[in-house]
Amino acid sequence: MSQQIYISGEYFSRDDAKISVYDHGLLYGDGVFEGMRIYSGKVFRLHDHMVRLWESALAISLPIPMSIDEMTATVNECVAKNGLDDGYIRLIITRGTGTLGLNPYTCSDPQVIIIADKVALYPAEMYEQGLELVTASTIRNHPAALSPRIKSLNYLNNIMAQMEALKAGCVEAVMLNTKGEVAECTGDNLFIVRRGKLYTPPIDAGILEGITRAVVLELAEAAGIETHETPLTRHDIFIADECFLTGSAAEVIAAVKLDDRVIGTGKPGPITNQLNKAFRELVSS
Ligand code: PMP
Numbered sequence: 001m002s003q004q005i006y007i008s009g010e011y012f013s014r015d016d017a018k019i020s021v022y023d024h025g026l027l028y029g030d031g032v033f034e035g036m037r038i039y040s041g042k043v044f045r046l047h048d049h050m051v052r053l054w055e056s057a058l059a060i061s062l063p064i065p066m067s068i069d070e071m072t073a074t075v076n077e078c079v080a081k082n083g084l085d086d087g088y089i090r091l092i093i094t095r096g097t098g099t100l101g102l103n104p105y106t107c108s109d110p111q112v113i114i115i116a117d118k119v120a121l122y123p124a125e126m127y128e129q130g131l132e133l134v135t136a137s138t139i140r141n142h143p144a145a146l147s148p149r150i151k152s153l154n155y156l157n158n159i160m161a162q163m164e165a166l167k168a169g170c171v172e173a174v175m176l177n178t179k180g181e182v183a184e185c186t187g188d189n190l191f192i193v194r195r196g197k198l199y200t201p202p203i204d205a206g207i208l209e210g211i212t213r214a215v216v217l218e219l220a221e222a223a224g225i226e227t228h229e230t231p232l233t234r235h236d237i238f239i240a241d242e243c244f245l246t247g248s249a250a251e252v253i254a255a256v257k258l259d260d261r262v263i264g265t266g267k268p269g270p271i272t273n274q275l276n277k278a279f280r281e282l283v284s285s
Helices: 024-028 046-059 068-082 124-129 156-167 211-222 234-238 270-283
Strands: 005-007 010-012 031-039 087-094 112-117 131-135 172-176 182-185 189-194 197-200 227-229 242-247 251-258
Touching: 005 068, 024 087, 031 046, 046 068, 046 087, 046 211, 068 087, 068 112, 124 251, 131 156, 156 172, 172 234, 182 189, 182 234, 189 211, 189 234, 197 211, 211 227, 211 242, 211 251, 211 270, 234 251, 242 270, 251 270
Parallel strands: 131 172, 131 251, 197 227
Antiparallel strands: 005 010, 005 112, 031 087, 087 112, 172 182, 189 197, 189 242, 242 251
């Protein structure tokens, strides 16, 4: 089945799916997006993604040209049209076509783009063995400047940090906030385990309010694991028994090294594996 990309009411082939070069999404990163996972033909936590999308749009005063119910139906239609059983959905709302100036009020046609595709995972061996992290020198955006809670089309902050990771031979980097605390990774939230308890940075550390993060916190609580949303430093990761990352694309993946220090045993730990198993059961139920 050939790929069908939705743009503002119509479906196009991949080659024909195009928007204006005057769209402020392209010119200024002016827009918002969501990345979602399809399991067994259904979008996982679709409503939570819709709520976050609407919150991101509200924060940048971007009117989404349909209701949450209409968007939900459109996403489901796009999944069905693409016949994907397991896959990934990228939903983008751009500010629309305007002038070359910054002024968003010149843009009157926000574009809704929905791309359903196969999922691009990290290599299988990284899920078995865990991945290595470096700390990026690029500081996560200060929430008072551009809140990381807004899933905006402006991902340069994360891209700068990811380039540092890739140059160091890693696929992910730990990003710190202006206080030097751990915020998150470039496209994933971060957790550690110490003495049987689970810790993750709080929202006000300046992070995206990850949907997989929330799911993992729920799964841990259901399993009787004590959870804490509390500020963490690199030192907390160095001395952790376990560390793992969460994200819609990455799911749950162990991190076994940070800046050349081995974390715990250097292998995915028992609580990481337990939560990963619970996550797999949830998404396949
Ligand atoms: N942090 C950032 C910066 C992200 O871009 C993402 C999504 N890729 C996440 C965390 C994880 O969020 P979610 O679990 O909702 O995919």
